Amino acid sequence: MAALHPPGQPADDAGPVVLDRRQGPHGEVVLRRHGELFQIIANGCFLMDTSDGRSERLLVSAALEALDDVDALDGERPAPRVLIGGLGVGFSLAEAAAEPRWGAITVVEREPAVVDWHREGPLSEVTAEALADPRAELVVADLLDQLREVAGRGDAGGEGRYDALCLDIDNGPDWTVTPDNESLYTPAGLAACRAALTPGGVLAVWSARPSQVFPRNLRDAGFATVRTREVPVVRGVPDVLFLASHHLASRSA
Template structure:
């Protein structure tokens, strides 16, 4: 997400700076906003979060309608969120009672710390303490390749999208092998939703080549610049669209 415009010339203040295995991660305050910067590249701030919330609600809307709660044999859909960020996606998921297990995978220990006992804690306190929520400190691609449970939805927001990765190793998630790992961790009929800071002409084709069906994009207008984009795809080949 592009940084929001500011009504004054206030200067950003660094609240914490960490060197991790993937480079430098910075949390700073700019006026009323908190911002996350990775290796000098703006990642996100607390200005809006519309598209990050929509990432989760759109995935739920794409799932088959479940039977009523309490129906015999009914299990609420399990959700994996890739990337904690400032917590918009997690907060959206925890506010929705229809989700079952909510797993958040974040590779940067600094970001987890800022939510557990730092400046971002107030944004996700209720969501983190929801009994459905589990925070996992791991590299997302490694987590997906490892043996584990399947999910009904994968909502991934680990950088600025398939054509604008913050670190070179994030490219692997959008590769054929990375997309295959996503597909394999989805239950049949499950939904993959990927956030991007800009459109990609080629990525829908890569999703179809990886075995996903019903591939489509959804643009989300932002305050300035190109719109955010959600890539949506299903773990079946029943219907395809450009």
């Protein structure tokens, strides 16, 4: 999720103002404005804001770099397709839309309220241009259900699958937003991720903190190369990106 660490309050700011409050399929979601920042709260837990976004943007650009590593040996793939799991405040989508090399950009978001905030609400100022990109598709669905559907309809050669999965639906594999998200990080969930990728595809997962077990779980799920990349934040431990590939050609950390 974007910017887990709440920003400091300006001295002349009276505090956050609630712009919308919804009861969604997985509990309450709230959009607030705090000065110039937008914040998303889920079930009373601060999830993300628009204060930074470096690691959320890097999630997408690092996945493309990892694909370049694979293609350096296997040959360049035409117009790679990326699936972004979690719309959030829109930084990952905006990063993908700013990169002309992506051939298709699919964003999967399970909260209708978040989608509304981007399509017609205040967060449209972050993603309006990206959502207007003809390569972009926004799907309202549970991420794991979508991955299983993609894996089921793709053939052995990878048709219908994605070259990169960039997942940012939790505070990390060890710190999920809701208990039902835990299934994504199980052996079955990671197998669904791998099956939804083309040969040599890349899985990138955002986390607010390191994990001792997740890299091992990725290897156990069949990913040949697993590395981590830390992104410093203003306060607290660095954000972490986990990058996993089918292929052994990816750069070491």
